[in-house]
Every structure is written in structure tokens, then in C-alpha cells.
Amino acid sequence: MAEIRLSQLAHSYSSAPQSDSDYAIRQMDHIWEQGGAFALLGPSGCGKSTMLNIISGLLAPSNGEIMFDGQVVNHMTPEQRNIAQVFQFPVVYDTMTVFDNLAFPLRNVKIAEHKIKSKVHEIASILELTPLLNKKAKGLSADEKQKVSMGRGLVRDDVSAILFDEPLTVIDPHLKWKLRRKLKQIHEQFNITMVYVTHDQLEASTFADKIAVMYNGQIVQFGTPRELFESPNHTFVGFFIGSPGMNLVSVEKCEGGVCFGQIRIALSPQLVARSEFINCENLKVGIRPEFVHVWDEPNDDAYVAEVKYVEDLGTYKIMTFMLDGVEMKARLQEDQKVPRGQAYVSFPEQWLKVYVDEFLLEEAS
């Protein structure tokens, strides 16, 4: 297992890139720490597969260095890098048995046959493939084939890292959760650096200790699921993580804070004094629906909002409301009084975030 360090990494599929938008990976530095379980989360086309393929050596980057434990590996082939990669669709040898498919990566590196046997049985047991070991892969269902494909990625515990590129796409929904748990179990058992690509936040947060959120060829935040939820450092993270996502409102500067329409929101003097705030034209405030305070009665701290509709989601409700022409959402607890017509809302200071050119502005520490 290895620490994977990306230094000044950038990649364009164009031979003569002109601008940032020609880059699938915009210049970045990033470290995947040794032994971690990570997710690389982002929408379609943001550059996730490109990054995995650069790490594994299937793709040479336009710029920058890839280092495993401090050693530059740019010139090394995928085999020399000793990376296991599991793709979206199964990669199995149809004419071989499941046992031989799982044994293949071990035989390739000349592991003794008795060790192969015990390792194949161990992985087969975790993935519930034991009854299929003697079957030819050809006759397997799509789910079973993908489990074999995953098993081939997991069977060696001497690899630098295992990279998963949306490995559960073809898996039946009821099996997905189970397999994610199994991957986590394998990670805990062998402590191998794992990077798991997905566009599904639930998948990312159930597998990973830390999630890298990718947007437009950049990692905009790398943090625990809780950090991404409580303190998104880019508006995209606020929008993409959470269901529904963060309320984001374009605002203007005004005395002691920001305004939209007739609504004035006071900010701390330290924030308002920041040069980024003073010089910025693109200002937004964000607050998650979970953190909007909905009062039962009017009070001096609350704004008066117009309730549009309330969705009942079982254990909680989502209230959609208009505040001076801007639509926002608040989460109501199961036992909370549901406002009708008007609602009294406020934005607790600790959960109200300010974004300058889409990036979080924090008080200088």
C-alpha cells in the first residue's frame, strides 16, 4: 500500500489546449494518504475516470508528477505501479472458472499455488462466490460477473492501491449496499489504500472515511462526510451534498453584512473586513435546510417568509418557502409544528456560510 501524491497534475485530451475549459483535470496538488478509504465524488464528466487512469498508468498526464511513497512513477507501466483497478463493467475471462479468474492476478506474480488457494477461498467467501468457484464465468449473471471482477481487484493484498471506477453500476440495487459493506470490511481487514469513484453521495459516504469532491476538473474539497456537510468550502459541495442541497442566495454587500431585496443579514465584523469580501462582486450566502431555524411564533430575530408547500418525508418534512422573492427550503422535525401561510425563519450565524467567487470565506484565524 502507498501514499499517492499528485503534484501540479493537469490533463487535457486536446493536443493544443487554449483555456481552462480544455482541461479534463485542471492543475492540482492532492494527496491520497496511505491506507485510507477514499471516495472521489462528482457529476458525470468532471474528470474522475481521467484521474484514476492517470494514477493507474493507463493515461499519461499532460503535466505534473504522480508519486507513490515519494517515488515518481510517471514512467512506470500499470503493472510496475502494482495497482489493482476495478471498472464499471466486469472484466472476466469467460472461458475460465471463477476460481481461475480470481487466481489469475496471483498467478501473474508467481504466488505459490497453496497460498493462491487459501486467498481465493478467503475472497470468494467474503463476496459469497464460494458455490460458484468451479463454474465457468461465461454462465454467470451480470451481478456475479462483477463480483468476480471485484474479487480479482481485491485478491492481492500487496498492491499499492485499489482503484474502483463506479464498480456497482451494474449491480442489482439490493446487492449494492451489501457489497459496499464488504468493501469496507476488506479495507478494515487489509488496510489497503482504496479510491472509490462514484457520482452517488450515499455510496461515497457509506464507503469512505474521506471524500474528494470533484467539479470541473478540480478537487474543490477533501474532507470527512461530516465536514462536507457542515462546512462546504465551495458552493458546488453545498449544492451536491445533502438532500435537498444547501440554500444558496446571491447577495450584495450592505452596511455590516449582506442583503437581498429587503432582507439584511448581519455578518461578523471580521468577515466583512476581509479584503476578498470587500473586493468581490460575486457574493453568495448559503445555509443548509437542516440549519434554517423555523420558529413557532414571530420574534425580533426571525424573518417573515411565505410558505409555498411542505413535503412529508416520513420522519421529517421539507418546507419550501419564499423570502423576498427567493425560494429556500427548511427541514422540519417530525414533531415540529408545521407553519401555514407564513413562517418565521432565521439563519443561525454558525451555520450561515459566505461564498466569494463560489469559495467559502472564513474569518482569519
Ligand SMILES: Nc1ncnc2c1ncn2[C@@H]1O[C@H](COP(=O)(O)OP(=O)(O)OP(=O)(O)O)[C@@H](O)[C@H]1O
Ligand atoms: N478519450 C477521451 N478523449 C477526449 N475527451 C475525453 C476522453 N475521455 C474523457 N474525455 C472528456 O474529459 C472530461 C472528463 O471525463 P471523465 O470520463 O474523466 O469524467 P468522469 O467524471 O469520469 O465522468 P463519468 O462519471 O461520466 O464517467 C469530459 O469532458 C470528457 O468528455
